[in-house]
Amino acid sequence: MTLALGLTLGAIVGLLIVSAFFSGSETALTAASRARMHALEEDGSARAGLVNRLLDSRERLIGALLLGNNLVNIAASALTTSLFLSVFGEAGVAYATLVMTALVVVFAEVLPKTYAILNADKMALAVAPALKVLVALLAPVTAALQFLVRHTLRLFGTDIDDETDVLSAHEEIRGAIELHHKEGGVVKGDRDMLGGVLDLRDLDVSDIMVHRTKMEAIDADLPPEEIIDQALQSSHTRLPLWKGEREEIVGILHARVLFKALRDVDGDSSKIDVMALATPPWFVPDTTTLKAQLAAFLKRKAHFAIVVDEYGEVMGLLTLEDIIEEIVGDITDETDVAATDAQPQADGSLIVEGLVPIRDVNRLMDWDLPDEEATTVAGLVIHEAQAIPNPGQTFNFHGFRFEVLRRHRNRITRLRVVPPDEDADEAEAKDAKPPANSAS
Template sequence: MEAHIDLWLAASIVAMSLLLSAFFAGAETAFTAASRARMLSLENAGDARAAIVNRILAVRERFIGAMLIGYNIVAIGASAFMTSVLTAVFGKSGVLYATAVMSVLVIVFAEVLPKTLAITKAEQAALLMARPVAFAVALLGPPALAIEAVVRLMLRPFGVSIGEHQSILSPTEEIRGQVALLHREGGVAKAERDMLGGLLDLSDLSVSEVMVHRTTMRTIDADLPSQEIVREVLASPYTRMPLWRGTPENIVGVLHAKDLLRALDAAGGDASRLSVEALALETWFVPGTTSLRDQLKAFLTRKTHFALVVDEYGEVMGLVTLEDILEEIVGDIADEHDVAVSGVRVQPDGSVNADGGVPIRDLNRAMDWNLPDEEATTIAGLVIHEARTIPDQGTAFNFYGFRFKVLRKARNRIATLRITPLPPPPAAKRED
């Protein structure tokens, strides 16, 4: 009768120990895998359990130490108790039986099962166990602190500090990686991924990388008759036109189409009575090294949408607008007055004919490619950088998994390129 009672007592103690072990193992997995952003959002929404989770994760080493201490105490205690009981019943062979039985029970019910459940529903599990875990951390805090101090002393000769949580990645890179992962898993659409990526890139890009180059700027000679200036403004797809005098680099003002039309209406439609230069707005010059983030803030502060970009010598490089910056976030913004030719023409065979001045970022976004843009801004610049020369018409190069062929060259400038994705290289055959 006593032996029967002892077996039931042993089974009860083992079951309780396995439950506690499962709790500690599952809690460690759930709290580690839980989204910090999700927990912070819930805490801001007033969830007290999320606040407890965040408070515990703020002392991560102490939390992990407490969970490991609790897990090992109950697991080792259960194994020792089971061994003593089975040794008393079966003799020396009871050690083997206890080892086999406890190994299966611990691995299945105290490790794999709770950790699988916890990592599948990490946030829900962390919220559910928040208060019990807080109690366990408070109870096991002193021994966890002592163990943490010992571990610090042991790691100090190796130059390792367990108090530093800083990731080797910047916060921007962390967000970018998370967005890329969600896109790969289908949680974020390509357009949303591109928008988030463009927003994160604003600090890394300068206005010189997105500006309209001076060779393609639509400008007006201020010395032209007023009637001709009106015709040029009406024929232009843009509402703001730089005015120059003497040379195109000598910008004397910016003419707004609305101001011109108001003045024309006030003059009874007689363009000859207009003083166009008097209508021009003051020119705003910005350095080409200004980041897009700073330029966006400046546009919002000055409540204007247009600026001329100059280099370190004060020479005009091009112009940048608020729309240029917004397009880096949301992609190409087209309206009924935009020029239809975008510079990228997809061919039936999957290749792309692109103007040399097409920005690499725009081509990557349009085709979902990943051509590098660190060394060059335009696709022609990338080819010249890789070729280390200005290639002749008909010359072709293979790099970055693409074939680049120069279709047309104008003087020392690559005008048009054909870009063809190359098939992936065949897998190397194994030699027996």
């Protein structure tokens, strides 16, 4: 009897150890750094290559681990129940349930998973060979279970195929960057730059272009001396030329080419043919992604494009610098005028021009204003208010307070944005309050 009791206790302990192995292995494999495993594999680590192959068939791996874990837990519970019944009678069922629950939770779940989280890469490399054998042995059973699960889910309208991926690689990278930023491992500037690279595939040129109302352009019909004066006064080196209407762009004038031509004629501007110096404008659709446009800029060795809508109407202009600024932030030099489009205030609010993109505000203030329905701050207010508000009106959207400071005709030109913390005293939302100022 004593020998049988000892064997039973030994079997229970052994099954708990195996259960701990399964639990820890599952956590280690799912928490292991794919980037580090790939780096180790490139350095010649056979075990890292094995980890990568196991993770490539993640569903089979998890299925095998869960199946093995449940089998040993059930076996351990059955043996414990049998043992306690022989010792305590019918009350042994309750005792066995309490004891096994405590043992499984502490020693087969919490303890191994905690260790695995703290040593994910190290443990994943250690258990990979054993898991390879386990996955191979249980492959027929896990395949049958996968078939049953998939077809059961289809009955409830959920279709899962072999290529389904919950998170794209870009989303995984973005999530890792945000996590490291919150933990202090990545500073805000680096986070914004890395996020800017990822955003290039999600943004269109219309999201960051210089709108036509803010374009600097020169009338090509002006006398050459006036064109030269305007080029000198501009802070830009490339300027669109228009004829008839400002939206009729007929060429792009480079200041360096213009001044070289002026030198060649000994300063006699009357001898200069401005249109002969201009290059043909490059028109790009407003729906082009920034990633595609950056590639096009590099391929054409160009720096400047005119953005048009589906009807061919000019919407604005885009430069290579605009795309680079989406990654590195504003680029200024000694000729740039200090930016006044967005001015953070001492109380945490922001005074901002209406045409400033929401993305720029979020980046500057580390806010999270939505930019799905509108590109600019003014556009967001108009979208949410379903009207063009007057100066002095105040709105509460998405936890922020928007106060219209100035309006010109049908455009909101200046606003004050107050974040949730500074607006805590005015929690109740107001659709609008009577205007206090007249439009300017």
